[in-house]
Amino acid sequence: MKYMLLVYGAETSWTPESREDCMRKSMTICDELEKEGKLIASSPLMSVSTSKTVRVRDGKQLVTTGPFAETTEQLGGYYxxxxxxxxxxxxxxxxxxxxxxxxVEVRPLESLPL
Known part of the structure; x- marks a missing residue:
């Protein structure tokens, strides 16, 4: 069964050193999962300051700078x-x-009929 793991956290909770250590440990886990045939994809996301949110209302596109929701924890990556x-x-x-x-939010992926 396929699952998406959504990684949330406050961007301010990481120092440059702790972020690098986290990335190194995460890559080790990814390597293990890939060897076991369990990893489909994973990636960290760039800072929430680079995000844009798109909404369409009455047929018109509205693009705003920033995340969908103002929270203390942001989506930082996925598996x-x-x-x-x-x-x-x-x-x-x-x-x-x-x-x-x-x-880390764990959600099953829904299969779509082809």
């Missing part, structure tokens, strides 16, 4: 996994370093 079950996805989420300072 897409193909694992046996939810328990395995949750166990992997707990291993991801940002889970110790933020949160």
């Amino acid at each position: 897409i996994l193909d694992v046996e079950n939810e328990a395995e996805a949750l166990a992997i989420a707990a291993r991801i370093p940002p889970a110790s300072v933020g949160s």
Whole structure:
């Protein structure tokens, strides 16, 4: 079953050194998952200050600078996994370093008919 792990945290919770350490540990986990055939994709996101939000109302596009919601924790990255079950996805989420300072949301991906 496929799951998306959404990594949330406050951008201010990382020093340059702790962010680098987090990236190194996360890449090790990605390497392990890839060797096991469980990793489909993963990536950190650039700073929330680079984001734009698009809304269409009455057929007109409105683009605003910044994230969809003003919160203390922002979406900072994601993993897409193909694992046996939810328990395995949750166990992997707990291993991801940002889970110790933020949160990791685990959501199953819905299959679309082709």
